Amino acid sequence: MNPSIYPSGDVFDVIGIGIGPFNLGMAALLESVPEIHSLFLEKESDFQWHPNMMIEGTTLQVPFLADLVSMADVKNEYSFLNYLQEHNRLYQFYFLEKFHIPRKEYNHYCQWVSERLSSCRFGRDVRGIIPIEVEGRTLYQVTAKNVETDEVEQYITKHVVMGIGTVPFVPEPFREYLGSTVCHTSDYLGKKQEWGRDQSVVVIGSGQSAAEVFLDVAKTQKEGKGNLQWYTRSKGFFPMEYSKLGLEYFSPDYTDFFYPLPQSKKDKLIQDQDLLYKGISAETIAQIYDHLYEQSIGNVSPNILLQAMTEMTSIYKTDTGWRLDGFHRLKEEKVAADTDIVVLGTGYRPALPDFLSKLEEWIPKDEHKRYFIKKDYSLENQIHAEGKIFVQNGELHTHGVGAPDLGLGAYRNAVIINQMAGREVYPVHSKNVFQTFGVNDADKHSYVTS
Template identity: 65%
Template structure:
C-alpha cells in the first residue's frame, strides 16, 4: 500500500476508467451533480462503440429509450430525443416509426454526448490502480495513466473508481492459436471486410446476433460471385432471442433484486437456463436471412450456402491457401472436415477484470470459481478498511443476472452508483416496474403464514 503523505494532487470523488456507453452515461448523469468532482479516462482517441460491427442496416436490440440517461432522467439534455432535436432529425425519426434505432446513429449520438462532457479525456491509457493511505487513515486510490499525447505518465487520486471498459471477444481456447488474417472474431469484421470480399469460401462460427449479422452481410455482398458460405453452431438450432413483453421484464430492477439474493449455485443454474434471454438472434434478422435464402433459390438456383446446427468446430488446421475445419455433430456423433479461405468467429463476448487491477488482486474477494464478488450496489468486495469503492459496469453478470450487459439498465445502475458516491438520492429509484412477481407474492406469503398458524 502506498503512503500518500507526499501527494499534493487534488482528490476526485470518482474516476471512471473506460468510456463506453455505461461510463459515458455515468458522466452525463453526473454533469448536473455539482458536488461530485469526476474524471473519465479512455485509452482510445475518441468514442467509438464496436466500430467493426457498425454494419449498414443493423440496429440496437433495445428501444431508443435505452439511451444514456432517459430511464432515470428524461429531462436530461443528453437524451436521444434531445440529440435528434439538436440535429434537426425529430421529424425524420417521427416518420421513421421505429422503436429500434440504427446502430450507426446510436454511435453518433454517444460521440455527440462525449464531445460535450469536459471530464471525459481520451488517449489516456490506465496502467494501474493502487490503494493509498491518507494521513487521516482513510484509504483512497491512485490511478496511473499513460497520456498518449504527451507520452508521459500521470497520476490521479480518487475516492471511488468505476470500471467501464466493456467486454472482450470470447474465443474458445483451442481456436486462439489460429487467430490471424484468415481467422478472426466478428469484433474485427469491418476491418477485414475487403479480405472477405476477395475470399472464395467463408465459414461463420456461432449462432448469436453478431454471427447472424455477419452471415447475412457476407451473403448479400457475395451474391454476384460464386462464393461458398458455411455457417456452423454448436447450439441446437438458429433460434430467436426471447423478446416477448413478459420476457423483457427480466431486464428490470426488480429482477436484479430477486436474483442478487439467491445462493450463487442457483444463480449459475438460472443463467444457464436463461440463455435465450441474452443469446440467440433477433426475429427480424432471422426473417431477413430466410427471405434472402428464399429469394436466392427462385428457379431452383440455390446458392452455395450451408447452415448446420448441433455442430462444434473442434479444431482448425491452417493450410497454404485455406483453413481446414474439423467438426463434430453432437447428435449424429460424427466427425467431418471442410475447408474455407476465411473463418469468422461469432463466439460472443465475456467480461474480464483489467490488468490495471493486478496490484489490487491481493485484496479482492473471489468466489469458488475464481470470480470477483460484487456487492448489491455494484462495488467489488475488497478486504480493505475503507469507504472507497471500486464499482463495475457490466462485470456483474454472475452476481446480478442477465441485465448486466443490457443498455436499458445502464442508467439505473448509474443512478445506484451516483447515489452512493453523493451520499444522497440524486436520482430517486422507484419500485414496481414490472407486472409479474419473481419471488413469492407478499399477500400469498402472508396467507400461507396465517394458514399454518391456524393449524
C-alpha cells in the same frame, strides 16, 4: 519521465475507467450533480462502440429510450431525443416510426455526448490502481499513460468505477491462428476489407453478431463464387426472447429477486436463460430467410450451408486455406469444412483488468475466478478505503441477465450516483413491472396439515 499528479493536489470524488456506454452515461448524469467531482479515462482516442460491427442496416436490440440517461432522467440534456433535436432530425425520426435505432446513429449520439463532457479524457491508458494515504484518508491512486505524449499521469480519487465491460472470447484451438483470415466478429469489418467476393467463408456461432456477419457475407457473395457455411453447436438458429413479459427480466425488479439467490441457483438460472440475451433478433432471422428465398428462385441452389448442433473443435492450415474439423453433437458423426475465411461469433467474457493487479491480494474471487460484487454494484474487497470500487457490466453472475443490457445502464448509474452523493439524486423505484418473480408478500401464509 516522472509521473505527475493532474491536476496538482486535486482529489476527485470518482474516476471512471473506460468510456463505453455505461460510464459515458454516468458522466452525463453527473453533469447535474455539482458536489461530485468526476473524471473518466479511456485509452482510445475517441468514442467508438463496436466499430467493426457497424454493419450497414444493423440496429440496437433495445428501444431508443435505453440511451445514456433517459431511464434515470428523461429531462436530461444528453438524451437521445435532445440529440435528435440538436441535429434537426426530430421529424425524420418521427416519420421513421421505429423504436430500434440504427447502430450507426447510436454510436454518433454517444460521440456527440462524449465531445460535450469535459470530464471525459480520451487517450489515457490506465496502468494501475493502488490505495494511498492522503492526510489521514485512504484513497485510490490511478496511474495512466497519455497515449499521445507517453507522459505518465497520476490521479487521486475517493471512488473508482470500472466500465471495462467484456472482451472477445476465442476458443483455444483458434487463438494461435488469429489474423487476416481468422477473426472474431469484433474485428469483422476491419478484416473484411482484405477479402475478395470469391473467397469461401465459415461463420461459427448462433448469436446476433454471427447472424449479422452471415447475412452481410451472403449479400456480398451473391454474385461471387465463394461458398458460405454457418455452424453452431446450439440446437438451432433460434430467435432471442422478445415478448413483453420476457423483457421484464431486464428490470430492477428481477435484479432484486435474483441477487439474494444462492450462487449455485444463479449459475443454473443464467444457463437456462440463454435466449434472453444470446439469441438472434426475429427481424434478422427474417432478413436471412428472405435472402435465402430470393437466391433460390428458379430452383437455384445457393452455395450456402446452415448447420446447427455442430461443434467445430480444430483448425489447421492447408495449401488452399483452412480445414475445420468437428462433430455433430446429436448424431455423433464427424464434420469437416474447407474454407478461406473463418469468422468466430463465439461471444464475450468478463474482463479481468491488468490495472487491478496490485490490488489482487485484497480482492477475493470465487472458484470460477469471478469477483464478489455487492448488491450496490461495489466490488467486495479488504482494502478498507474511504470509497468504493464499483463495477459496470461485470456482474452477470451476481445480478442476472440485465447486467450487460443498455436498458439497465441508467438505473445502475442512478444507484451508484446516489451512494456517492449520499442523497437521492435520481429516484430508484421498487415496482417497475407487472409480474412477480418471487413470492408475493400478500400470498405468504403458513399451511397447517392434519
